[in-house]
Amino acid sequence: MKVHLKTLTFNKMVKKAPIVSLYGQPVLLFNQQHPSLLIALEHKQVQVFSECRNGYCGACKTQIISGSVTYHTQPLFALKADECLPCCCTPASDLDLNLSPEGADVVTRSDITAAVIALDQTKPIRHKKA
Numbered sequence: 001m002k003v004h005l006k007t008l009t010f011n012k013m014v015k016k017a018p019i020v021s022l023y024g025q026p027v028l029l030f031n032q033q034h035p036s037l038l039i040a041l042e043h044k045q046v047q048v049f050s051e052c053r054n055g056y057c058g059a060c061k062t063q064i065i066s067g068s069v070t071y072h073t074q075p076l077f078a079l080k081a082d083e084c085l086p087c088c089c090t091p092a093s094d095l096d097l098n099l100s101p102e103g104a105d106v107v108t109r110s111d112i113t114a115a116v117i118a119l120d121q122t123k124p125i126r127h128k129k130a
Contacts, residue, residue, distance in 0.1 A: 017029050017030055017031040017032075018030045018067070018091035018092070018093055018094050018095055019094045019095075019107070020037070020040070020041070020091055020094075020095045020096075020097065021094070021095065021096040021097070022046065022096070022097055022099045022100065022101040022104065023065070023096070023098070023099070023100070023101060024065075024096060025101040025104075025106055026106065026107040027041070027044050027046060027101060027104050027105075027106050027107055028040055028041070028043075028044050028107060029107060030090065030091045030095075032090075035072075036053075036072070036086065036087055036088060036089065036090060037069065037084070037086040037087075037089050037090055037091060037095075038050055038053065038060055038086035038087040041086060041099075044104050044105045044106075045103055045104050045105045046099060046101070046103075046104045047099075047100065047102075047103065047104075048060055048062070048086060048099065050086075050087055052087070053087045053088075054073060054087065054088060055071070055073050055074070055075035055076055055077060055085050055087060055088035056075075056076050056077065057077065058075070058077030058078075058079075058085065060085055060086050060087045061077070061079065061083055061084075061085060062083065062084055062085075062086055062097050062098065062099060063082055063083055063097070063098035064082050064083065064084055064095065064096070064097060064098070065082075065096040065097060065098055066094075066095070066096045067091065067092075067093045067094050067095035067096055068091075068092045068093050068095070069084045069089040069090065069091055069092055069095065070089060070090055070091075070092040071085075071088055071089045072088060072089065072090065073088040074088075075088055084097075
């Protein structure tokens, strides 16, 4: 059996989980544990008004200060370029939203450091040639 080097090479790049902030205050590290941004925000006690949870009504419309999102269901509600519907999207990059962090379970620097360390431990170890 012939095995080519390409077969053994692991080329998948590890993508950093987006940090979601509210007015610049980090609130969560979005690592796909929740199906939508809305559910992740609610899990962190962030107050977001919502009704349909499917992108139809626009009740959860939120202004994006910086960053971008990916929709898993295209919203039927018309949005401006700097708006998103958290009920039917996930962060595509670090995201800063125009929502109050008051009462939210915010992320501390040690939480982010621990998440980065955990991610580093999943990377393959590369040995340098002598």
